[in-house]
Every structure is written in C-alpha cells, then in structure tokens.
Amino acid sequence: MPRPLPTLVASFVFFLILPFALSAQLKQDAPPESSIFGFSPAHAATEHQLETAFQSIPSPEKAREWHRTFTAEPHPAASERNNQLADFVADSWRKQGWEDVTLRRYDVLHSRPRSVLLEMTAPVQFTASLREDAYDVDPDTKNPAVSGAYFGYSASGDVTAELVYAHSGNPEDYDLLRKNGISVKGKIVLVRYSNPYSYRGFKALTAEREGAAALLIYSDPAEDGPTRGKVFPDGPWGPESHIQRGAITYDYIVPGDPTTPGWASVPGAKHIAPEEARSLPKIPAMPLSWRDAKPLLENMNGPEAPKDWQGALPITYRFTGAVKVHAKIDMDTSMQPYTVVEARIRGGELPDEWVLLGNHRDAWAFGGVDPSSGTASMMELTRSLGELKQRGIRPRRTVVVCSWDGEEYALTGSTEWGEQFADDLKKKLVGYLNVDESVAGAATTAGSEGLSFSPSAVASLAPMLVQASKEVRGPSGKSLYEAWRATAMRDTKASAPPLDSALVETRIGSGSDHTVFLNHLGRPVINLGFTGDYGVYHSMYDDHYWMEHIGDPSFEYHIALTRIWGVVALRLANADLLPFDFGFNAAALGRFLRELEQKNKFDSRHLALKRLHGRIAEFEKAGSALREAASHDLLSATASPQKIQRLNEQLLQVESNWLDPAGIPGRPWFQHLLYSSRYTYAHLEFPGLTEAVEKQDWKLAGEQAVVLERAVEKNTRLLKSAKSSWEKNK
Numbered sequence: 265m266p267r268p269l270p271t272l273v274a275s276f277v278f279f280l281i282l283p284f285a286l287s288a289q290l291k292q293d294a295p296p297e298s299s300i301f302g303f304s305p306a307h308a309a310t311e312h313q314l315e316t317a318f319q320s321i322p323s324p325e326k327a328r329e330w331h332r333t334f335t336a337e338p339h340p341a342a343s344e345r346n347n348q349l350a351d352f353v354a355d356s357w358r359k360q361g362w363e364d365v366t367l368r369r370y371d372v373l374h375s376r377p378r379s380v381l382l383e384m385t386a387p388v389q390f391t392a393s394l395r396e397d398a399y400d401v402d403p404d405t406k407n408p409a410v411s412g413a414y415f416g417y418s419a420s421g422d423v424t425a426e427l428v429y430a431h432s433g434n435p436e437d438y439d440l441l442r443k444n445g446i447s448v449k450g451k452i453v454l455v456r457y458s459n460p461y462s463y464r465g466f467k468a469l470t471a472e473r474e475g476a477a478a479l480l481i482y483s484d485p486a487e488d489g490p491t492r493g494k495v496f497p498d499g500p501w502g503p504e505s506h507i508q509r510g511a512i513t514y515d516y517i518v519p520g521d522p523t524t525p526g527w528a529s530v531p532g533a534k535h536i537a538p539e540e541a542r543s544l545p546k547i548p549a550m551p552l553s554w555r556d557a558k559p560l561l562e563n564m565n566g567p568e569a570p571k572d573w574q575g576a577l578p579i580t581y582r583f584t585g586a587v588k589v590h591a592k593i594d595m596d597t598s599m600q601p602y603t604v605v606e607a608r609i610r611g612g613e614l615p616d617e618w619v620l621l622g623n624h625r626d627a628w629a630f631g632g633v634d635p636s637s638g639t640a641s642m643m644e645l646t647r648s649l650g651e652l653k654q655r656g657i658r659p660r661r662t663v664v665v666c667s668w669d670g671e672e673y674a675l676t677g678s679t680e681w682g683e684q685f686a687d688d689l690k691k692k693l694v695g696y697l698n699v700d701e702s703v704a705g706a707a708t709t710a711g712s713e714g715l716s717f718s719p720s721a722v723a724s725l726a727p728m729l730v731q732a733s734k735e736v737r738g739p740s741g742k743s744l745y746e747a748w749r750a751t752a753m754r755d756t757k758a759s760a761p762p763l764d765s766a767l768v769e770t771r772i773g774s775g776s777d778h779t780v781f782l783n784h785l786g787r788p789v790i791n792l793g794f795t796g797d798y799g800v801y802h803s804m805y806d807d808h809y810w811m812e813h814i815g816d817p818s819f820e821y822h823i824a825l826t827r828i829w830g831v832v833a834l835r836l837a838n839a840d841l842l843p844f845d846f847g848f849n850a851a852a853l854g855r856f857l858r859e860l861e862q863k864n865k866f867d868s869r870h871l872a873l874k875r876l877h878g879r880i881a882e883f884e885k886a887g888s889a890l891r892e893a894a895s896h897d898l899l900s901a902t903a904s905p906q907k908i909q910r911l912n913e914q915l916l917q918v919e920s921n922w923l924d925p926a927g928i929p930g931r932p933w934f935q936h937l938l939y940s941s942r943y944t945y946a947h948l949e950f951p952g953l954t955e956a957v958e959k960q961d962w963k964l965a966g967e968q969a970v971v972l973e974r975a976v977e978k979n980t981r982l983l984k985s986a987k988s989s990w991e992k993n994k
C-alpha cells in the first residue's frame with residue numbers, strides 16, 4: 265500500500281553522546297574483526313566468515329527469475345493468482361530447506377469492484393475510460409486481467425452533483441474554499457494526489473467530514489508525470505493514462521480486517537457489523553488518470569484557483585463552475601480468505617527468541633516495484649539462508665519469515681497474524697525486518713551515485729544497521745555504507761556526507777507491515793529499501809518491463825538489498841548480546857522532544873517539559889553506562905552465557921515498556937508511546953503528547969507528558985538495575 269513521503273535523510277547535523285564502545289568504533293573506517301556490536305571476539309570472527317559465505321550466494325539472475333514469476337499476472341489480495349502464489353512461496357520455502365512451513369488463513373471483509381462509472385453530464389458529455397493504455401513493447405500491458413480504476417474499501421454509491429476542485433484535499437484546502445464562499449456539501453470533490461503528499465485515506469476522511477458526496481483523486485503530471493522526466497515505456501514516470509489505485513481505509517485509526525479491530529480474523533472469529541467499523545470509509549471514491557481528469561478540470565468556468573493550486577496540465581485550474589459529474593460505484597464486500605505463508609529455521613541455541621522477516625505478496629496489478637521487487641529480494645534471501653542451513657549452519661535464534669497478504673488493503677495479513685500471535689511475539693520477538701519495495705527507483709536515471717538507500721529503524725537499532733552496511737557489497741562494488749553516504753549527501757545537497765549518527769531515518773510512519781509489530785506489540789522494527797525516480801506506483805505500468813528496462817536492469821540492487829537484509833538478520837540472530845543501543849535511542853528522543861517544542865511554540869505556563877527532558881537525559885546516561893560496561897566484558901570475553909542471557913531479557917523488556925495498554929488518546933490500538941503515525945501516514949513521535957499540544961489541549965498534554973516521564977523513568981530504573989546485576993555477577 266504504502267507510498268509515504270520519500271524518506272529524506274535529516275539534513276541537519278546533530279550531536280550525540282554515543283556510548284563509549286560505539287563512538288570509538290564509529291570513528292574508525294574499517295572496524296577490526298572483533299568489533300561487531302553484541303559479539304564476543306571469537307563469535308565475531310565466526311560471524312564474519314558466515315556473512316562472507318552468505319553474501320556470495322544471492323544471484324541477480326535468480327532475482328530476475330523470481331521477479332518474473334511474481335509479476336507474470338496481476339495478483340491483488342483474494343485473487344486466484346495471489347492464492348496460487350501463496351502455494352508457490354510455501355513450496356519454494358520447503359525446497360529451500362525451511363522448516364514448519366504453514367499457511368495461515370484469515371477470513372476478512374474484502375472489497376472489490378463490481379462496476380465503476382464516471383461521466384460528465386454538463387456542460388458537455390464525457391465518459392471517463394478508467395483504463396490504462398497498452399504498449400506493444402510491453403505485452404503485459406495487454407493482459408485482460410488488469411483491473412480498471414477503483415479504491416479498496418470505497419463505499420458504494422450513485423451520485424450526480426456539481427464538481428469542486430479542492431487541490432490536495434487536505435483540511436487547509438477546504439478552509440481556503442470556505443474563505444472563497446465555496447461549500448463542498450453534497451458536491452463531488454476532485455483532488456490531486458500529492459502537493460504535498462497525504463495518504464489517500466486521509467483525503468477520503470477529510471472529504472467525508474466536509475460533507476462531500478463523492479471523492480475523485482487524480483495524478484497530476486506535475487507530481488509523477490512528464491514534468492518530472494521521461495514517462496513509461498521510455499522512462500520511470502507515469503504516462504497520461506496511468507492510474508494510482510489504492511485503498512482508502514482509515515487504518516491509521518485501526519488497521520487489519522475492519523470487522524475484527526484488535527483481534528485476529530481466524531476462521532470462526534467474531535466480526536462486528538461493517539456499519540460499526542471505524543476504519544471503513546462512508547464516502548464513494550475513485551482514482552483517475554490525468555487524461556480522465558483533464559476534461560473535468562478544463563470545462564470549469566468559475567473563479568480561478570490560486571497559483572499553488574495550479575498543476576501541470578495546460579489549462580487554468582478553477583475552484584468550481586459548470587461541471588456536473590455522475591459517479592457510480594458498486595463494491596462487492598463479501599468475506600474472502602487471505603493467506604499468510606509462514607516458515608522458520610529453528611534456532612540452534614535460543615529457539616524461543618525470534619527474528620522476523622517479512623514482505624507482502626499482494627499487488628494492485630503486477631506489482632513490479634510494490635511489492636514484487638521486495639518479494640524477489642526475499643526469495644533470494646530465503647534461498648541463501650536455506651543453503652547455509654543445508655551446509656549445517658543454523659542461526660542461534662530462530663529466524664521466521666512471512667509472506668503477508670492484503671497489505672494493500674489495510675495492512676491486513678500482518679495485522680491479523682500479529683494479533684493472533686500477540687502473546688508469543690511480545691515475549692519472543694527480538695526484531696522485525698520489513699521490506700515492502702526493495703527497489704522503488706530507476707537505476708537508469710539515478711546518476712553516477714546510483715539509487716538512494718533509504719532505510720528507517722527504531723533508534724535503538726540504528727547504530728547496528730550502519731555498522732552492518734559497512735560489510736555489505738553495494739551494487740557499484742563499493743560498500744553499501746559508502747554508497748549510502750554518497751547518495752545521502754547528494755539528496756540533501758550537503759557539502760559533506762552526514763555523520764553516521766544521522767544516516768538512518770529514525771522517524772517511522774505507517775503504511776507498511778511493520779505497523780502491528782511496532783505500534784501494537786512494541787517490538788523493534790527496521791524497514792529496508794532503495795528509492796529513486798518512480799512515477800508508476802500502483803498503476804499497471806509498475807511491472808516487470810519497468811523493472812527490467814528502467815528500474816534495475818541488472819537486478820544488482822535487488823540482491824544488494826538481499827545482502828543487507830540477511831546480514832542484519834544474521835547479526836540479530838547470532839549476537840551474544842542483543843545490539844540495542846539505548847544511549848543512541850535516548851539521544852533521538854531528546855531531539856524529537858526539542859523538535860516538538862520548536863514546531864509548537866507554547867508558553868511553559870501551559871505545559872512544562874523540563875522534567876521529561878531530565879528523565880530522557882537520565883535514560884541516556886543509564887543506556888550509555890550499561891552499554892559501556894557490557895561491551896567491555898563482552899570484548900574481554902569475561903561474561904558467562906547465563907549472564908548475557910539475563911541481560912538480553914532485560915534489554916528486550918525496555919522496548920516492551922514503551923507500550924501503554926490504554927493506547928494513545930482516541931486510537932487505543934496504537935499503544936506505542938514514542939512512535940505512531942499521523943492520519944496522513946506521516947511519522948508522529950510522542951503521539952499522545954504531540955496531538956494534545958497541536959490541539960492546545962493543555963490538560964491532556966500535561967497528562968501525556970506524565971505518562972511519558974513514567975515510562976522513561978521505568979526504563980532508566982530497568983537499565984540501572986541491569987547494570988548493577990551485571991557488575992555484581994562478575
């Protein structure tokens with residue numbers, strides 16, 4: 265589903281007090297063999313050998329073959345093809361040597377179109393094609409199984425009304441319309457996708473709240489078309505008929521099957537009535553290409569819209585006037601089975617600690633980038649880890665892999681699976697490594713530095729991710745770390761590469777399968793992927809031809825992603841001491857809090873955050889002190905396995921302590937106190953506190969600050985007691 269904001273590397277430099285062991289290592293170019301975070305010197309040497317063996321297995325040609333298989337046919341959730349692919353994944357994993365291969369079935373309220381119609385009835389008659397053009401060079405574009413334009417979970421409806429253009433469809437756009445004396449009540453609203461970006465489900469809720477009768481969202485050429493560069497099939501951007509499908513679910517309130525909020529849709533589960541579901545839109549809506557939107561826009565004759573509302577079509581964009589539209593949408597909302605495929609390689613020493621890998625399988629059409637680039641990278645990863653296992657190399661911890669279903673609809677498969685196994689996951693899950701789109705950009709237009717590596721991670725895992733990137737071969741032959749620094753510098757137009765401490769994006773929004781693990785279960789997550797020019801998202805042109813001719817013709821980026829994914833997984837699976845860095849984590853929290861204060865200037869009589877700052881500073885000190893003590897003993901090999909294990913249990917508890925079972929105000933499913941997402945899918949730190957401050961609800965903000973203080977204090981106490989018991993048992 266997700267097309268959150270392109271991840272921008274923080275363009276400013278910030279200063280951190282890194283824990284001793286870490287900061288010493290970050291200064292060195294090539295860490296010595298013994299210096300993998302969390303590994304004793306002896307185990308680090310073995311790990312290096314293992315990683316070298318692992319990295320030589322993934323093959324670009326195999327990745328290309330996987331990619332062709334997964335993109336051969338459209339495979340949306342609940343389609344026959346997507347279910348066949350579930351069996352194919354299961355069979356492949358069995359052949360690759362994975363264990364306990366299981367298909368998990370969920371019965372879900374699904375959404376697919378029976379019929380969709382859009383016509384202009386005045387001032388002239390026009391019927392929208394709602395279809396994309398075929399191209400001879402790419403026979404896949406002639407596949408009759410490709411759908412027309414529709415949105416998952418649109419309401420059904422039959423509406424004829426006047427058309428109003430509302431720019432991006434964000435609340436401030438409706439405010440401007442109001443100022444110009446224009447109401448959208450009972451009207452059909454036409455908005456563009458991203459200027460600035462907001463999730464289409466946020467646009468739908470906003471239109472619904474404004475009382476609009478229906479919503480049309482179109483792709484303006486300014487955003488993902490010829491204004492940006494060459495269009496398909498000659499380049500990565502969208503041609504005139506491309507349609508960005510998608511869901512408009514209100515999954516920022518609660519994701520997953522809308523009729524089982526908070527519990528799993530296992531066969532026989534209780535379902536609420538669709539009318540009671542908070543995540544189901546009540547407004548009919550559909551996406552449009554700009555070819556279909558242009559006649560509507562150019563026939564308007566009302567007041568001219570302001571300059572920043574003008575798009576790149578050769579017309580004057582107006583608020584209203586003369587255009588009447590008939591929209592008819594009939595959706596089938598029957599229950600359908602979704603299938604999550606699950607497999608594992610049982611850990612040789614710590615089978616009850618899990619490292620989870622995942623990627624969604626379902627696509628709006630062929631899924632060239634989203635998600636089948638990630639699927640191809642994953643299948644090479646499982647093949648490579650399977651081969652190591654056949655050679656007798658088993659990870660210390662259990663590695664679990666999942667092929668999710670229905671991500672595009674409401675993050676559904678991962679959410680249901682996470683809810684089903686919540687108790688186990690809260691106890692056992694060390695971390696979740698998500699890959700949605702592994703290559704969401706065109707290497708052919710990326711310039712000499714190549715595509716940007718754009719991961720995001722909870723702050724506690726950011727330092728280990730940077731360290732792992734140094735060991736991974738990038739597509740250019742340089743290390744991934746070097747390539748990452750070069751593209752980060754280019755993308756931020758900086759004159760020097762960012763500090764290691766600023767490389768990883770530690771703000772995490774929603775819009776992919778990490779959501780349940782982070783926001784509902786309080787487990788640490790990492791998202792991995794490359795990004796660049798990409799304008800065919802969720803259209804039928806997001807296919808194998810796009811990837812093979814424009815995106816990643818050599819498939820080298822696919823396997824670079826396989827390598828970093830595998831190295832991070834192996835480090836989490838094999839580490840003596842789990843490589844969480846809470847000193848770094850605390851520094852990031854301090855920065856988030858300062859950003860909140862800078863963005864929302866408020867009087868300290870309304871809200872004082874001094875005490876929270878103080879608590880975070882104490883947490884930082886405790887985190888750094890513990891890491892220093894533990895790293896020292898680990899490097900000098902003086903800590904017993906029992907002692908390390910006890911500390912690992914405490915480290916895992918820190919992440920769990922960020923959960924508030926009451927949830928954030930108004931959204932009880934979202935329980936993480938540090939991380940959530942906005943309704944637009946944008947990242948949102950300290951969600952309860954931030955939303956209260958933005959509403960200027962000072963009483964609630966004060967309460968939320970206290971909740972945070974208590975959580976930070978609890979974790980500081982935990983780290984301090986972990987350190988003293990560590991030192992006692994020397």
Ligand SMILES: [Zn+2]
Pocket residue numbers: 265266624634635671700701
């Ligand atoms: Zn996706």
